[in-house]
Amino acid sequence: MPDYTTAELIAAFLARDLHDGEFVVVGANLPVPRAGVLLAHLHHGPNMWIGLSATQTSLLKEPVLEPFKFNRDFRAAKWAESYMLHEEAFDSPKLMSDAFFVGGIQIDQYGNSNLIGVGKEYRRLAFRGPGAIGTTTVSTYTKRYYLYLNSHDPRVLVERCDFITSFGWGKGGADARQKLGLPGGGPKYCVTPLCVFDFEEREKRMRLKSVHPGVTVEDVLAKTGFTPIVPTRVPETEPPAADELAILRRRVNVEGVLRS
Amino acid sequence: MTAERASRVLDEIQAAAQVKDGMCVIIGGHILSSHPMPVIRQIIKQGTKDLTVIGAASAGLEVDLLIGAGCAKKVITPYVGAEALAPIGPFFKAAAERGEIALWECDEGIYYTALRAAALQLPFLPSLGGLGTSLPDVNPDLKVFRDPIAGKPLLAVPALRPDISLIHAAVADAYGNVQFVGSGMGDRAHHRAAARTIVTVERVVSNEEIRKDPLATALWNVDAVVRAPYGSHPYQSPGFYLHDEAHLNEYLTAARAAVKGDRGPFTAYLDRYIFRPATHAEYLQAVGFPRILSLYEF
Numbered sequence: 001m002p003d004y005t006t007a008e009l010i011a012a013f014l015a016r017d018l019h020d021g022e023f024v025v026v027g028a029n030l031p032v033p034r035a036g037v038l039l040a041h042l043h044h045g046p047n048m049w050i051g052l053s054a055t056q057t058s059l060l061k062e063p064v065l066e067p068f069k070f071n072r073d074f075r076a077a078k079w080a081e082s083y084m085l086h087e088e089a090f091d092s093p094k095l096m097s098d099a100f101f102v103g104g105i106q107i108d109q110y111g112n113s114n115l116i117g118v119g120k121e122y123r124r125l126a127f128r129g130p131g132a133i134g135t136t137t138v139s140t141y142t143k144r145y146y147l148y149l150n151s152h153d154p155r156v157l158v159e160r161c162d163f164i165t166s167f168g169w170g171k172g173g174a175d176a177r178q179k180l181g182l183p184g185g186g187p188k189y190c191v192t193p194l195c196v197f198d199f200e201e202r203e204k205r206m207r208l209k210s211v212h213p214g215v216t217v218e219d220v221l222a223k224t225g226f227t228p229i230v231p232t233r234v235p236e237t238e239p240p241a242a243d244e245l246a247i248l249r250r251r252v253n254v255e256g257v258l259r260s
Numbered sequence: 261m262t263a264e265r266a267s268r269v270l271d272e273i274q275a276a277a278q279v280k281d282g283m284c285v286i287i288g289g290h291i292l293s294s295h296p297m298p299v300i301r302q303i304i305k306q307g308t309k310d311l312t313v314i315g316a317a318s319a320g321l322e323v324d325l326l327i328g329a330g331c332a333k334k335v336i337t338p339y340v341g342a343e344a345l346a347p348i349g350p351f352f353k354a355a356a357e358r359g360e361i362a363l364w365e366c367d368e369g370i371y372y373t374a375l376r377a378a379a380l381q382l383p384f385l386p387s388l389g390g391l392g393t394s395l396p397d398v399n400p401d402l403k404v405f406r407d408p409i410a411g412k413p414l415l416a417v418p419a420l421r422p423d424i425s426l427i428h429a430a431v432a433d434a435y436g437n438v439q440f441v442g443s444g445m446g447d448r449a450h451h452r453a454a455a456r457t458i459v460t461v462e463r464v465v466s467n468e469e470i471r472k473d474p475l476a477t478a479l480w481n482v483d484a485v486v487r488a489p490y491g492s493h494p495y496q497s498p499g500f501y502l503h504d505e506a507h508l509n510e511y512l513t514a515a516r517a518a519v520k521g522d523r524g525p526f527t528a529y530l531d532r533y534i535f536r537p538a539t540h541a542e543y544l545q546a547v548g549f550p551r552i553l554s555l556y557e558f
Contacts, residue, residue: 054445136393140389165393166393181413
């Protein structure tokens with residue numbers, strides 16, 4: 001048995017991809033990406049700017065980052081250096097987030113995401129999703145984003161989304177976003193409880209980048225609703241290091257949500 | 261002609277009476293925070309129908325409640341729910357799946373673009389956000405067009421023009437100077453886009469109090485101020501109290517039963533909290549002061 005959980009593994013993976021100096025918003029109801037952002041900040045991002053609960057700040061000197069369960073919990077404003085006026089947050093990519101996390105009730109092989117619903121007819125959905133929230137616009141502008149899923153399921157990872165709320169790489173091709181004039185860098189990785197996908201450079205189709213320790217390529221293929229590109233050698237996702245686990249457990253996730 | 265500056269203070273019954281059948285209202289706040297609930301409850305009590313309800317950029321269950329109570333004909337918002345308590349509002353989900361309400365599908369960026377177009381009295385404003393997505397397919401009035409200068413595709417986002425903006429804030433004076441604790445969410449954009457603005461506040465303060473910190477005045481010249489202590493309950497009011505999770509779960513249990521065909525608990529909820537209390541004060545009494553006072557936690 002490894003001495004870390006899958007949630008801690010994913011948090012560490014995300015943290016390593018965030019850079020010092022970046023502004024990253026901690027989203028609502030996403031404990032694992034939250035932990036990844038805060039780990040990056042405390043581990044190697046002393047000049048990062050953290051967006052949370054409609055504020056921007058640095059949390060470097062805070063011994064323990066208590067969690068706030070809800071997006072607009074005003075108690076988080078005790079840390080605020082500035083407020084986010086929500087109607088202005090979409091006026092400039094500088095106010096959105098340098099990196100962002102997008103979920104989906106469906107995500108397709110080209111990284112397009114659907115938060116509207118499942119069904120062929122919009123007025124008669126079999127399953128109504130929560131709605132696009134801010135993902136359509138932020139995914140248009142942000143330098144890069146991560147597709148993030150809490151479960152790895154063939155009904156979620158599908159060949160084609162029934163609807164698209166975040167345009168990833170469309171129907172594929174490295175110029176798919178450029179053709180539409182979308183300024184942002186598009187989805188970089190899709191992270192699930194089983195594996196990490198990246199996007200093959202030419203086709204921009206999902207490619208298995210790593211499987212989490214204990215997971216096989218066959219496990220992933222059996223639970224994915226499309227056929228990803230599988231390289232001849234698929235490495236394991238790198239486990240969290242001792243110093244990363246120490247920060248996660250002592251400062252970021254003291255209450256233990258990532259351990260349960 | 262008197263030389264007195266007129267008070268704009270109304271009670272929630274007078275304020276809600278301005279909301280008529282078929283109007284378009286926009287509700288402030290953000291998910292579990294800052295909704296003008298005494299006016300929302302009074303709209304339900306007075307039986308207003310066929311509203312176009314524009315929720316906050318991310319709405320909480322106040323929009324779900326208006327759907328469940330039969331007040332909404334059309335709903336426009338990028339999200340209706342209560343995060344971990346309910347990823348999606350039960351009535352919103354059911355009404356959307358059954359085609360019982362009309363929807364206009366958008367994300368938060370497109371939403372504010374539409375409100376800015378209304379404020380500027382423009383028919384539309386262009387957007388890059390939404391290109392390549394299904395939004396133009398599901399909203400026939402959201403149109404892809406060619407930028408007349410560079411010839412590139414853009415999305416034309418039509419104006420969303422609310423008749424009345426309903427906002428909850430920390431304090432206001434009697435003349436319509438409004439101050440928030442915290443950011444004020446997206447409420448400034450609502451005020452700019454709407455023909456009229458009604459604001460419920462935790463406290464009505466003196467004009468001198470407002471003048472201590474004019475930089476904090478986020479909205480001025482609002483049309484009506486409603487004195488409503490605990491007026492965002494069961495949602496948070498920044499600096500005053502947290503959301504009431506037990507009450508929200510009581511609502512959710514009733515709403516979930518209603519969409520499965522058992523409307524009894526929801527009818528009881530409406531009776532207890534909306535139809536029976538004659539005023540906001542009586543609503544607070546129905547909730548109970550031990551509960552209300554337990555919400556003040558930092």
